[in-house]
Amino acid sequence: MAYKALYRTYRPDNFEDMAGQKHIIKTLENAVHNNKIAHAYLFCGPRGTGKTSTAKIFAKAVNCENENKPCGHCSNCLAAADGTHPDIVEIDAASNNGVEEARNLIDKVKYAPIKGKYKIYIIDEVHMMSQGAYNALLKTIEEPPAHVIFILATTEPYKVLPTIISRCQRFDFSKVHxxxxxxxxxxxxxxxxxxxxxxxxxxxxxxxxxxxxxxxxxxxxxxxxxxxxxxxxxxxxxxGILTTSEKLEVFEFVKNKQTADLMNKLDTWDQRGIDIKRLTNDMVEILKEKVIYDYTKDSSMLSIMTVDEMNQLSKDNSTKESLAMIDILMDSYEKYRYATTVISYLEIALLKMMEIVSRETFVETPTLRVEQPREKQPEVITKPEVVVTPSIEEPIQEEEVTPQVESISREEPKIIEEPITNIEAEPIIETVPQETMPSEDEHINPKSQGEDSQPSEIITDHDESMIIMEPDTDDEIIETLEEVVEIQESQAPKKEFKSLEDEYILRLLVSANKNEKEEDRMQMQNIGQYRLEIEYAKYANLLDSSDIIASGDKFIIVSTNSQAQANEINDLDKQKEFLPFINQLLKKKKKVFAISNIQYERVVEDFRNKHRINALPAPVVIEIEEEIVEKKDEKIETLNILFGQNIDIKED
CATH class of the missing domain: 1.10.8.60 (Helicase, Ruva Protein; domain 3)
Incomplete structure (x- = not known):
């Protein structure tokens, strides 16, 4: 006897042998058991998912003579299994798709079944039928005789006439798990x-x-x-396929930029006849699974790689880089259809992937943390305003600071319990130039213009600095005060800030966390919506061009294009101006530490070298106070400087 293929030998004979499609099998079993059998069914789905097998089992079940349907032992079941049942008719619509075939079918429908209770017509590949055949069959499918059941099967249901579909019970077969x-x-x-x-x-x-x-x-x-x-x-x-470890080797070459090894490996695979299209698709699937795992951290979602393989791949590539690699591979896959040698397209795609691998893939702080000796305890910073960019303030002459300035000067920052080596600067004291202060010779002449004139004119002995304000025009008062503030700022000495020391940034990197960085980067993508808000525009514009290189529970480190930009960010953070914005942007209270790209490269190299010899410093623990201290209104403060502490502004 000739050999019979396995898929023919082991075609299911009953519903229990079916692989998958449990929802369809249960529905059909209940329909047979409860005698709720429809007159027409449409089975649609991918190839090899059991459409024809289910149709044959269902046809056997409706004609089965025993209670357990299909039993496989009665005459109807045996005849159906042998393919000799006179009431079960299989039609291949691919070769019988004309109007004449449809009319012959209609003529036979009116005859009663010979052996069983129902006459079943199984029409396979029904989407191949012509428009005329559909129209001829339409009325019969809508109102067939009571003893007729139509079962239509197709892999392309969108090609079936909608009026045919609407007259059938549709079952969508999914891919078998x-x-x-x-x-x-x-x-x-x-x-x-x-x-x-x-x-x-x-x-x-x-x-x-x-x-x-x-x-x-x-x-x-x-x-x-x-x-x-x-x-x-x-x-x-x-x-012609590769193992998962061989595919992961490709990503290792890309990460290390081993171009020669990668090209030789691809050439070897091409000589072996490896399916390049399938390799590209498999690499996309690996990266997709990696991104899903990065977001969920759920090992049950892994179907291609093991947890160890996934952790290694996550260590080598960030989520952002993985998504960019997916775009490159999918773009190359689309171009394969026009290529004569697809291997060249894959080589170019991998070279592009090398280009997008950033330097930070070599430094993942959570995985590089080492245990420190017990005597080295992490330093605790009690006040966030101290852990900022140190500044160098030019010396202030004692005679330039009046007693009035001392009485309204800002609160001195608290000193940390254990000083850190890179914090050397004294607190910044902002002063107001003496010439903008009211002198002892200033006097108030309430009736200088007569009895009908407006009271409360302020006259000074300096004509060039005379300020006349009427109490009923608050807008003019505020506008004039803004001009005074601008003059003060222009006359104030320029501030110069010292960048953060490499050693301190190194200790921050040791205490950083990769998961925190990924979450902060996701939130950072929303920074654009704050650039047009008056309250946050200044801070959003400063951080918009920066990149988060590390994150901890209470801090983030960003790299900027210039040292001046980094100093400005650090100064604003020291004054707690960034804290409300970061809390709004990242949904967490965090300090901001900014360094230039040049310093970042230097610190990364130092981190790598010290990690290699197990000489990383102790981490830094950042503490942030719960309440955000609000700054006093600068305009009110300026009023107090000019006119003393007893000035009240009332709005109408």
């Missing part, structure tokens, strides 16, 4: 005494891509290639 395929393959291997190496069946299920028939065909071919023992490498040799 990988575990269901493995279970069915294991059963068949035991029945056929096929010996397989561990890992063979999962690889076959992966190649089948949800098709049970494809999985049996692959198993059949592998069994013919290695009848004694089927190994995983046998499948790779037959179908």
């Amino acid at each position: 990988k575990n269901d395929i493995i279970g069915r393959l294991d059963y068949i291997c035991k029945q056929e005494n096929i010996t397989c190496e561990d890992g063979v069946l999962p690889v076959i299920a992966e190649l089948a891509d949800g098709g049970m028939r494809d999985a049996l065909s692959i198993l059949d071919q592998c069994y013919a290639y290695a009848p004694e023992l089927i190994k995983v490498n046998d499948i790779f040799d037959i179908y």
